[in-house]
Amino acid sequence: MRWCFSEDLEVTVASDRDSALAALRRVEPEVVTLDLGLPPDPGGASEGFSLLEEILRLAPMTKVIVVTGREDKENAVKAIGMGASDFYQKPLDADILTFVVNRAFRLAELEKENQALCRQDNGTNIRGIVAASPQMLTICRTLEKVAPTDATTLITGETGTGKELLARALHELSHRADSPFAAINCAAIPENLLESELFGFEKGSFTGATQSKKGKIENANGGTLFLDEIGDMPMALQAKLLRFLQERVVDRVGSVKPIPVDVRVVCATHRDVRKLIDSGDFREDLYYRISEITLDIPAVREREGDALVIAQSLLKTLGKQMDRPNLAFSEDAINAITSYAWPGNVREMINKIKRATIMAEGKRVTSEDLELSCPEQSPSALINLRQVREQAEKKAILQALQTSGFNMAQASRLLGVTRPTLYNLTDKYKIDTSAATSEV
Numbered sequence: 001m002r003w004c005f006s007e008d009l010e011v012t013v014a015s016d017r018d019s020a021l022a023a024l025r026r027v028e029p030e031v032v033t034l035d036l037g038l039p040p041d042p043g044g045a046s047e048g049f050s051l052l053e054e055i056l057r058l059a060p061m062t063k064v065i066v067v068t069g070r071e072d073k074e075n076a077v078k079a080i081g082m083g084a085s086d087f088y089q090k091p092l093d094a095d096i097l098t099f100v101v102n103r104a105f106r107l108a109e110l111e112k113e114n115q116a117l118c119r120q121d122n123g124t125n126i127r128g129i130v131a132a133s134p135q136m137l138t139i140c141r142t143l144e145k146v147a148p149t150d151a152t153t154l155i156t157g158e159t160g161t162g163k164e165l166l167a168r169a170l171h172e173l174s175h176r177a178d179s180p181f182a183a184i185n186c187a188a189i190p191e192n193l194l195e196s197e198l199f200g201f202e203k204g205s206f207t208g209a210t211q212s213k214k215g216k217i218e219n220a221n222g223g224t225l226f227l228d229e230i231g232d233m234p235m236a237l238q239a240k241l242l243r244f245l246q247e248r249v250v251d252r253v254g255s256v257k258p259i260p261v262d263v264r265v266v267c268a269t270h271r272d273v274r275k276l277i278d279s280g281d282f283r284e285d286l287y288y289r290i291s292e293i294t295l296d297i298p299a300v301r302e303r304e305g306d307a308l309v310i311a312q313s314l315l316k317t318l319g320k321q322m323d324r325p326n327l328a329f330s331e332d333a334i335n336a337i338t339s340y341a342w343p344g345n346v347r348e349m350i351n352k353i354k355r356a357t358i359m360a361e362g363k364r365v366t367s368e369d370l371e372l373s374c375p376e377q378s379p380s381a382l383i384n385l386r387q388v389r390e391q392a393e394k395k396a397i398l399q400a401l402q403t404s405g406f407n408m409a410q411a412s413r414l415l416g417v418t419r420p421t422l423y424n425l426t427d428k429y430k431i432d433t434s435a436a437t438s439e440v
């Protein structure tokens with residue numbers, strides 16, 4: 001076996017369990033071939049199985065190929081059941097063994113890549129939130145610190161930036177996670193209904209109140225109450241909410257008996273609360289009550305690198321959901337995603353990528369599928385001289401090809417380079433030359 005691999009692989013040989021484990025710790029091999037017949041039980045498989053178990057316990061990513069006798073199918077199946085990645089039956093055939101071992105290396109490599117991608121996918125430990133930008137990672141770290149406390153938290157940010165997602169994360173990472181998360185959108189409910197929705201009502205307190213009903217606040221008892229669009233809460237209700245936040249009791253509509261409620265309150269708004277206070281539309285004392293901690297979520301366009309990371313993750317998830325798992329963005333789509341301003345933030349991204357997943361022909365999603373126009377990068381957006389040069393070069397080549405009607409000989413003369421050089425350049429810039437002719 002050593003002879004069969006020695007040219008391109010580093011091989012370490014061990015002849016019993018102890019030396020194998022010592023080698024495993026020292027070399028950390030990606031692939032192990034393991035003969036089940038080991039001393040002191042060379043005729044059986046007991047020692048081989050216990051070594052297999054130990055290797056997979058110590059280094060679960062190792063690909064173990066079990067080597068068995070020709071008639072030993074039963075043990076081969078058992079080894080696979082225990083977690084071996086493959087088996088090989090003696091007698092030894094160098095070509096087949098090399099094939100099996102190379103396949104195991106490829107598998108190990110793919111698993112590593114996959115792990116790295118999963119890590120990169122979601123730069124935070126918070127479920128559902130994809131982030132790579134320093135701004136969002138700081139917010140996620142603050143959120144992890146604030147979550148276990150009962151501090152009333154105000155989340156601000158443009159529409160679609162993930163305020164509700166972060167509010168849910170605050171709940172899930174708190175000691176209240178097993179209790180209810182009750183959400184109410186203060187802007188979506190008519191003013192006259194909002195009070196009874198929030199605080200509940202007693203039987204007979206108004207026409208149609210045929211029986212008493214708990215409000216959202218009481219329903220959230222023990223858990224978290226999420227007041228979305230708090231900036232749109234009517235003035236009259238703001239006073240009642242303030243009383244609740246101070247006293248921690250609710251007065252149902254039509255009742256004089258206050259009911260104590262234990263909830264953590266998280267609020268969100270896309271509006272500038274300071275301006276609302278200045279214009280007399282929001283109580284300043286309520287603002288101080290709800291903003292013991294404030295999380296200000298930046299728009300996607302302000303987060304360095306997040307647009308592409310989130311788009312990639314959405315393409316993967318939506319692609320899977322819509323049975324198109326192998327889609328990838330084309331270069332022009334990537335340029336468009338990174339330079340578009342995303343006024344609707346992540347929600348807009350979801351819509352555009354969903355559409356593109358349906359519209360894409362073949363495996364590439366283009367900027368057209370996303371309904372984004374592909375921008376020309378301004379030189380200031382490029383990081384170095386090489387990038388500026390490359391972009392200018394690509395543009396000149398495309399122009400020459402278009403002017404010459406994709407005649408490679410003519411285009412190379414226009415550019416002052418030889419034809420082979422032009423072919424090298426079109427390869428380098430992945431310019432499609434399938435329509436090109438080479439007439440002189």
Ligand SMILES: Nc1ncnc2c1ncn2[C@@H]1O[C@H](COP(=O)(O)OP(=O)(O)OP(=O)(O)O)[C@@H](O)[C@H]1O
Pocket residue numbers: 128129130131157158159160161162163164165166228269270310346347350
């Ligand atoms: N960082 C992120 N990673 C992955 N998905 C995200 C991220 N931010 C937001 N989303 C998704 O985008 C969508 C909109 O997010 P969410 O509803 O939390 O935004 P919002 O700020 O509360 O919006 P609005 O102000 O309009 O209510 C949701 O489907 C959410 O899961």
